[in-house]
Amino acid sequence: MAEPAALEAFCAFFNKLDNSCTEKLYHVYTEDIQFIDPLHHIEGREALERYFSTLYENVEQCHFTYHARQLQGQQAFVTWTMTFIHPRLSGGKPVKLKAVALSLLQATGAYSGTVIISMRAPCFTNICR
Numbered sequence: 001m002a003e004p005a006a007l008e009a010f011c012a013f014f015n016k017l018d019n020s021c022t023e024k025l026y027h028v029y030t031e032d033i034q035f036i037d038p039l040h041h042i043e044g045r046e047a048l049e050r051y052f053s054t055l056y057e058n059v060e061q062c063h064f065t066y067h068a069r070q071l072q073g074q075q076a077f078v079t080w081t082m083t084f085i086h087p088r089l090s091g092g093k094p095v096k097l098k099a100v101a102l103s104l105l106q107a108t109g110a111y112s113g114t115v116i117i118s119m120r121a122p123c124f125t126n127i128c129r
Helices: 003-016 022-027 045-056
Strands: 033-037 041-043 063-071 077-084 095-106 111-120
Touching: 003 022, 003 041, 003 077, 022 045, 041 045
Parallel strands: 033 111
Antiparallel strands: 033 041, 063 077, 077 095, 095 111
């Protein structure tokens, strides 16, 4: 898969992701993936699949708006805003999280190494109400 197409496929995948298809992470991540966000450090694709499955369990809607995407050699950089609705967060109103991800693209078109997610979120006490 050509590098720009792989990055586009990666972004498109997350707008299709929900609690019924988290096992398809093998399309975008290699087995040795390390996923780091502000609250978790997850190692391995199976552990990441369990994390996403739990994360999406009660999500009613989720959409990613991508702002910047760049591939330079094997390094990928993506910024986005994730908007989701969860009945127990923010009174069931949409929550927006801005984030940045960095990763390495393999020749297979999957991402490996360490994915670092940096988020700017509203105050968690406001979200959890």
